[in-house]
Amino acid sequence: MKTVVTSNMVAHLWAAQTQPHARNSSNTFWFRDSVIYSYGSHFPIARHVNGHVLMTTRDYSVTTSRHKSTVVNAAYHLPMIYCANPTAESEIDHRKNLAAMRTACLACLEKASRARLYSQMHLDNAKDYVKTHAAYRALFGLDLDEVLIISEEWKKEANGRVAAQQKINEARKAETKKHEKQQQAQLKKDLEEWKVDTSIWRTFYNLPVALRVNTDGSLVETSHGAQVPVDHAKRAYAVAILIKTGVQPPYQHNGHSLHCGSFIIDSIDAEGTLKAGCHTITFSAMKELADKLGW
Secondary structure, three states, X not given: OOOEOOHHHHHHHHHHOOOOEEEOOOOOEEEEOOEEEEOOOOOEEEEEEOOXXXXXXXXXXXXXXXXXXXXXHHOOOOOEEEEOOOOOOOHHHHHHHHHHHHHHHHHHHHHHHHOOOOXXXXXXXXXXXXXXXXXXXXXXXXXXXXXXXXXXXXXXXXXXXXXXXXXXHHHHHHHHHHHHHHHHHHHHHHHHHHHHOOOOOXXXXXXXXXXXXXXXXXXXXXXXXXXXXXXXXXXXXXXXXXXXXXXXXXXXXXXEXXXXXXXXXXXXXXXXXXXXXXXXXXXXXXXXXXXXXXX
């Protein structure tokens, strides 16, 4: 079991929960069991609870913000609930988390009722806090705090602002869409460079997963920042070929575990697409790497 890994791998291993602990080389990002931390035990970023992830809304530093983004990206396939204190256990701490959600919801409604351009965004954020508040209570079976409801008066006032801003927002959406298209084209170009240049260290969560081999040829690296031994990747690809060609039926993790490095493969469908945690890897992406390596 490897316990000193890259920061991306720390997050992926924590999300997968296939080993009890790991840390990065600078010891600034680490997890033990269900909780992952930034810098120390004084700042828990997130915790696994009954199939959900409790994610902190707190901030500490620029580096901690990066750690939080890495955790969110690695665990986006899991139900996520945002709260101030993800390690809350006592009634007092649960009440504090719920009160913070209520306060944040009201603050969003205030902004929605007086914003010049972004009333819809603030109203959507308020609605998200309502859902989060309900999900948190349900997760822990709590009968604490009253049900959070957005009053009709608040909705009416905020919706009036939204209607008035609609034309301006439509124009802004068109400009934003154009900018996003340009960004996407640049990302694809950067990803192609990443495939062949192992000195490039970055992740591409907004694009389909791509693969490459590290400098010494021992590990297959994903564009989401995970790493697995080459022989494990080759074995997984061989299974994907058998399934895609109809020799074997599609694989679904259910009791029997198919491992790939430190991760458990969740499924391989009839088209050979492999899913493992936050990764969905197409057969064509695996074949591209396999052809390069002569598998």
